[in-house]
Amino acid sequence: MPRYFLPLLLAFFLLVGLGAASAQQKSTLPPMKQRRLTGKIKPRRDATPEFSNINRLAYYENKKELKAVQKAEKRRNWVAARNLLDAYVHKFGIENFYKDTPLLWRLAQLWERTGNEENAKAYYRLALKHTRKDIRKIQLYYDSLEQKETDLYVPLKTYYDIVEYRKSIATFHPPKGVYTTMGDAINSTAPDYGPALDAEANMLIFSSKRKQRGLLNTTADEDLYMSRKDGSISWNDAVPMPKPINSQYNEGSACLSKDGRTLYFARCECPTCRGNCDLYVSNFKDGKWTTPKSLGAGVNSAAWDSQPTLSPGEDTLYFASDRLGGFGMSDIWYTYKLKNGQWAKAENLGPVVNTRESEVSPYYHPLYHVLYFSSRGQLLNFGDFDIYKTYRVKGRWQEPRNIGPLVNGKGSEYYFTIDAESKNLYYARSEEKEMQNLDLYSFPLPMEAQPLATTHVEGTLLDSVDQKPMKGIVSIIDTDNGIEVASKYLRPDGSFDFDLIEGSHYVMLIQSNDFFSIEKKFALKGDTVMSLLTNSIDYRLPLIFKNIEFDPGKANIRPSMQATLDRIAIFLVDHPTFKLSITGHTDSRGNPDENVKLSQDRAEAIRKYIEAKGKLKPNRIESMGLGSTQPLKPEVTEEDAGINRRVEFRLIKPEGDPGKESGAGAIDWK
Structure with a gap:
């Protein structure tokens, strides 16, 4: 999906002999649980400048003022040069924006040099919007400044793949659909x-x-x-x-x-x-x-x-x-x-x-x-x-x-x-x-x-071990109003942000190949900053969860296990090309043959639970019981025996996949 798109060449059209004019299209152009929205909007104010001469004069020029700017620059008095050029640019008329675009760019550089990046980006944006020359170099430089704030929207196909995978999750509300035609009562075969x-x-x-x-x-x-x-x-x-x-x-x-x-x-x-x-x-x-x-x-x-x-x-x-x-x-x-x-x-x-x-x-x-x-x-x-x-x-x-x-x-x-x-x-x-x-x-x-989507939510997701940024997709679900929010990739530094509606309740989902999905509920009360940590999945090692503990001699799934097993089910739903291996283990007490059977029954019980929860095909999970044949440590104490009584989970990546899924229906995590 394209991010920043700007035409590199201007197209000019000769409007001659084009027949009857259209009221809609110039001849050059192709033809909350919803509450009533009341009150005032308080959007964040940006550094957008104001130009008082726009509708007063066509072009502003004062050579004496421009020489004063040049003189301050030669003396390397950047603050003075910035202030003088800022005062000059604020007097621009409409024609200045295409005749004197380099002055906008130069003012942006001076704002950046003197430590005000927000003002600098405001003038860089103006220069990009109005220059009529080759803008590739300007665009690349501006993009480098915007890396920490760029919206990395997920492609629409990937977005709907995520929706499809998570339909079985209770907290997720599938979208109501986009591009819904108004039908034959409104539309005709003509425009x-x-x-x-x-x-x-x-x-x-x-x-x-x-x-x-x-x-x-x-x-x-x-x-x-x-x-x-x-x-x-x-x-x-x-x-x-x-x-x-x-x-x-x-x-x-x-x-x-x-x-x-x-x-x-x-x-x-x-x-x-x-x-x-x-x-x-x-x-x-x-x-x-x-x-x-x-x-x-x-x-x-x-x-x-x-x-x-x-x-x-x-x-x-x-x-x-x-x-x-x-x-x-x-x-x-x-x-x-x-x-x-x-x-x-x-x-x-x-x-x-x-x-x-x-x-x-x-x-x-x-x-x-x-x-x-x-x-x-x-x-x-x-x-x-x-x-x-x-x-x-x-x-x-x-x-x-x-x-x-x-x-x-x-x-x-x-x-x-x-x-x-x-x-x-x-x-x-x-x-x-x-x-x-x-x-x-x-x-x-x-x-x-949404006009009221002006409350800012931002956050960063880091690995809890090495503090490095994580890769993944962030989705927001409005649980009050059922309003869709386009999903975004985490930025290279692990950051993300959204503008949402004050006072509503949301669920945030962060999904990736590298960690179990994060699901966080929050009520939005003012601008919010989140710092999130998670553990990377090491596919070479088995996953062992402390709360997977069965009653003695039994293989019934206990309520305390369900939250963990649900996370595993969700991961498999979100990653349809991954497989799972479940291995049950017991301590050394009791009959070895009975221990093997008990561990097998427990692994089978977990397999059936995960398959039912995620509505998974039977061939994606394998389960086996090894009894007491593979202890982690000698059983000197009861604590040692508890360590040996365990269930191991191994997530199996598709072959040849270093970090991105392959196959039909897979999600590109970028």
Whole structure:
């Protein structure tokens, strides 16, 4: 699975002779036990800088100030050089970000040289997002800084292998599934996309190109469609929105006010449009929609303006546009309501969210200051376009976060929307290399996309003997809400971290070939740091557990043994190519033949228990009894006899496997 993906070359498109414009897609783009979420989000604030000139001037230049920076550097006064360059960069306009990208990189180096790595990485990120030159060397250096914080997501196939192996474990809740199509009631054979929900999540409005127009019915007519929920799960067959919303032109990309009586949407190539697509508004009065009205020249441009979304207070409208004067091929812009009720002149959202590439389909959460959008220019990317979220903290947008591989695949994901309670997500996705194959999907919102997943959990797993970091896969299960959390590999230093929901209960599973699975339950109360230790498995030596002690002369499994035997069963479930050998031993007292039989019965009892617990095939475990023929030490005392009364377990690796499983269904532990 790709980690950091950034295109090495910019693609520029010549927009000539491409026919009717689309309201959804520029012609350059491919078309908790859930409680109600209330209260405030308190995400961790990052070192993201602020640029006050972004919407005031196009380009800032002051040669005198730059000479002062150079002078401080020649004197090796790094703190002074940093402060002078920091003040200069904070005055950047939009054009500076692609014309003066080396200054961003130089400022990052100065922050690093003067001991502030967090600020340094913030400027390195900006340089990577906006440089239009070969970035390979820059990327490699930034990756080296981020090694301790990189999210090493487990590939989706491996994730579901883990799920399949652990279905028999009581504390584990298998996921509810991803990539669940919304079905034939919503989707058609044509592109369907751009979902929007009413406040109760009972009505869905979306865009579709299923209708054809023209004398030969060869041109797609993009319209808005509506469906209402039939009961609690299924949706009724979608029907076109009535006139005057739909018209002979292309309409799409809608959003609704909370009361459901105001509709914002895009209309394209119409007589009143300033550009090829403009934003319009219509109100529901007296049982019908009013004639759509343009948001005007302050909002709409001579280019493509589409995909509107409202802030929770409905006083700010965010949208996508490819107008001149932005950072990349398309940006996220916004407008806000003035005191007279009119919309202000549109402004750019800035260089943290927008990149030299394309940012589209913004969606603002209806309760919280969280903006979701689709991008192909951010630093962590699983495919072409991925969906990200960014928090607004004290008026400043934070570094966007990829919402993870349970949503973002190798194709493209757009038009993300969720209900107010953050239970389900709705979005459009296309398969890899099939950019026109857009369908609508819906499934339970995973943890990475949850707006309230802002409480940080981090930890480190070390070998208890030599204190070296362990390798393995970390999985988190939300036992309160059944929310999926994408599994991650332990980093090379044994560390891991997750952002989870405050106040919920979780089970953490850490699995590996090198040790028995670790299962830890915890209730999340504030940011949490865990230090975990475990013992490596030495496959050359037998495992002997002190609590495997039978009643005298009997072979019944005692309750005190079950926790240990369950661990062994889980290990075999998680490692389907491993086998197990069980050997029973007695002390020297009693009849030797009877001791052999007793030890055999005990080994058999353990074998049957483990097979039943893990639902294992019979040929994976072998058992035998050796009686008193292989004592560990002479029986001088009762303690010596107790040492000789034992059960030995040997885990048998597949042949030729130095540390990674092989064969069908095996898990790659990295």
